Amino acid sequence: MSSVVPIKRRRPVIIIVTLVIAAAVTGVLGMSALGHDLLPAQQMRPVHEFVHLVGMKAMRLKESLVGMFGSYLRKHEEEVHKEHSRIVVTSPKIQDVVLTESFVCQIRSQRHIEVRALEGGYLQKIWIREGQSVKEGDAMFKILPVLYEAKLAAEKAEADVARMKWQFADTLAQKQVISPNEVELAKAERQKAQAKADLAQRELNFTNVNAPFGGIVDRLLQREGSLIKEGDILTTLADNSVMWVYFNVPERYYLDYMATRARHEKEDRIELVLANGQTFPQAGTIGAIEADFNNENGNIKFRADFPNPDALLRHGQTGTIKVRRPMKDAVLIPQRATFDILDKQYAWVLDQDDVAHQTLITIQNVLEDVFVIKSGLTVKDRFVLEGVRQVEEGAKVEYDFMDPAEALKNQKFHAE
Structure with a gap:
């Protein structure tokens, strides 16, 4: 380790005098170089010799300092280069992992439907709110049923008349006043009237819109009093x-x-x-x-x-x-130990004589900064982890070995 010579403190007066003398000498020499001698020729000669002597000593001091610092810098660069070119080798690690x-x-909801109006008319009542949870069969909307109620009443009256005609015809047939065929005809008329009454009842039921299953009501697309047509969307149910x-x-x-x-x-x-x-x-x-x-x-x-x-x-x-x-038993290596050539992945693998060989590997899965190897490497192989770019095919490698478990810790570098 080189020692450092302390610089002695000098008094300000001595420093000032030295600077004045140096300035004076420099001025005299400068004027002499311009062809204006301030002193007689016989006095200028010793001055030039003195300055030449000082310049030679300054050059020697400069060369000595440059040599000292140059040697230090070269030594430091060699140490840095040696540290940079350090090659680290490790082996694959067998470990259980979770592939993701x-x-x-x-x-999406398993059931998501549009609730539509089955009949046209004025929307009389909305029984639900947006975002409300409903159960199967709950009333949701009611369309003004005046026309359908009147139609149902008329159809029921027709069905009652047909039923009474059929009963009267059956009584007459039992007394052999009319033929059995007329009784069957009256029965058919009654069934037809009853079917019309049932149809009117179903049409009236269509004015009440109920939830087909339990779910959550979406935005209401119609408001009470709106005139809607058959098939208009009222809301959605999920x-x-x-x-x-x-x-x-x-x-x-x-x-x-x-x-x-x-x-x-x-x-x-x-x-x-x-x-x-x-x-x-x-x-x-x-x-x-x-x-x-x-x-x-x-x-x-x-x-x-x-x-x-x-x-x-x-x-x-x-x-x-x-x-x-x-x-289970996945073969793991750090990603930074590999390199690409075209679309294939390689690693430097050392043989028993520590000679490097470029080896093709097949990657099964990719984890964070780690490859799961399908083929190309075994747990007994040794591969280059650090210094991948410094290795050449067939070259013998001097290296430091790193434990595989340590090599897999804190991997934050991807493949080169």
């Missing part, structure tokens, strides 16, 4: 007890899933991450797979079913499906 696949999804969550998966995932469907259905945990980043507390199950692929993007739609006991999920929400599947 993420898919954007759309959330059954949110179970939510159907649709997400698209690529063909590769579909084929892998179908090849081991029983294991997937047993082991996979399906989670729903909502728009605020929180995970929905209920786990889902695969409820259906659509029949056709989308030819435009090559995907097929899966449906996951989620119980919704607290009615947190609503029709039309979006989120992210995360399919988590445990994998």
Whole structure:
């Protein structure tokens, strides 16, 4: 370690005098260089010799200082380069992991319908509120029934007349006043009149719109007193007890899933991450797979079913499906130990003589900063972790070995 010579303190007067003398000498030499000698020639010669001597000593001092600092800098650069070129080698680690696949999804109610008017007329009464929960059979709307009530009364009267004619004809037939055929004719007339009365009753019932199932009422599209036509939408009704969550998966995932469907259905945990980043507390199950692929993007739609006991999920929400599947004895390596050539992934693997060889590896899954290896590496192999760019094919490598467990800690660097 080099020592530092302390600089002695000098009195201000000495410093000022030294500066004045140096300025005077410099002025004299400067004027002499311009051809104006301030002193006689015999006196200027010693001055020039003195200045030359001082300049030579200054040059030697400069060369000495430059040599000292240059040596220090070269030594420091060599240490930095040596530290930078340090190569670290490790081995794959066998570990149980959880593989996660993420898919954007759309959330739908298992039943979501438009409630429409079955008959036209004035909307007399609205029994519900927007956002209200209703049960099956609850009254929702009532259309002004005056015309239908009058029609029903008339049809019932006709049915009563036909019934009395049939009874009178039956009495006459028993007394053999009329033939049995006339009795059958009267009976048919009665049945026809009764059918018209039943039809009028059903038309009157259509003016009362009831909930076909339990659910949540959406926005009301009509107001009391509105004149509506047959088929007009009054509101929508959603059954949110179970939510159907649709997400698209690529063909590769579909084929892998179908090849081991029983294991997937047993082991996979399906989670729903909502728009605020929180995970929905209920786990889902695969409820259906659509029949056709989308030819435009090559995907097929899966449906996951989620119980919704607290009615947190609503029709039309979006989120992210995360399919988590445990994998035992996975072969793991850090991503930064690999490099790409075209569309293939490689790693530098050392043989028993510490000679590096470029080795093709197949990646099964990607975790955060870690690759799950399908083929190309075994737990006994050694590969270059740090200094990947400094290794050449067939070159013998001097390295430091890092424990695989330590190499997988705090991975925040991706492949080079």
